[in-house]
Amino acid sequence: xxxxxxxxxxxxxxxxxxxxxxxxxxxxxxxxxxxxxxxxxxxxxxxxxxxxxxxxxxxxxxxxxxxxxxxxxxxxxxxxxxxxxxxxxxxxxxxxxxxxxxxxxxxxxxxxxxx
Amino acid sequence: xxxxxxxxxxxxxxxxxxxxxxxxxxxxxxxxxxxxxxxxxxxxxxxxxxxxxxxxxxxxxxxxxxxxxxxxxxxxxxxxxxxxxxxxxxxxxxxxxxxxxxxxxxxxxxxxxxx
Numbered sequence: 688x689x690x691x692x693x694x695x696x697x698x699x700x701x702x703x704x705x706x707x708x709x710x711x712x713x714x715x716x717x718x719x720x721x722x723x724x725x726x727x728x729x730x731x732x733x734x735x736x737x738x739x740x741x742x743x744x745x746x747x748x749x750x751x752x753x754x755x756x757x758x759x760x761x762x763x764x765x766x767x768x769x770x771x772x773x774x775x776x777x778x779x780x781x782x783x784x785x786x787x788x789x790x791x792x793x794x795x796x797x798x799x800x801x802x
Numbered sequence: 803x804x805x806x807x808x809x810x811x812x813x814x815x816x817x818x819x820x821x822x823x824x825x826x827x828x829x830x831x832x833x834x835x836x837x838x839x840x841x842x843x844x845x846x847x848x849x850x851x852x853x854x855x856x857x858x859x860x861x862x863x864x865x866x867x868x869x870x871x872x873x874x875x876x877x878x879x880x881x882x883x884x885x886x887x888x889x890x891x892x893x894x895x896x897x898x899x900x901x902x903x904x905x906x907x908x909x910x911x912x913x914x915x916x917x
Binding site: 721731736778782791792795796798 | 845847909910
């Protein structure tokens, strides 16, 4: 149980376009989903926390207008990178929880390359 | 403040050697959880273990063992008889009960097992 599906696993897009990444909890209801970003050979940095039905809480330094997060249902959260630039190229990974600390499951990540 | 420190950036060992990955944490929470994740080159995070702050029992799972020492705020991970398939980046992480279930990751230790 506790599977999180993240799609797509890899995406290449042109500068200026927008890319949507989906994070789905397949067999549980995720009250909270987290979005992380990982630069090459670096740690995972929390970008934002999203609770179902409410606005996401962004970490300091993360542009909310650039990284749009929607958590419209208990099983789906989306991250949209708007007007992508090469510096947005990174590995993005989501995690989902039921609210109890034992309920953390990570998606398999999305490698975004902006050309 | 919540913080996880993995002082070892890269480690190389020869196959069949034992290796210990260090993790030191800081937290003001009295209830918290510690995790270890493995990240192979493909990028996904593979859950290895979760330990809550009230359980200082060491744990062994096959070739893996974990040593939780609250007195030194450490949660070290040992792989015995290492294998090439153990080559990956290993992350230690902390989640506190009073910080909204957010994960704080260490910077990771890249382990290379040489055949």
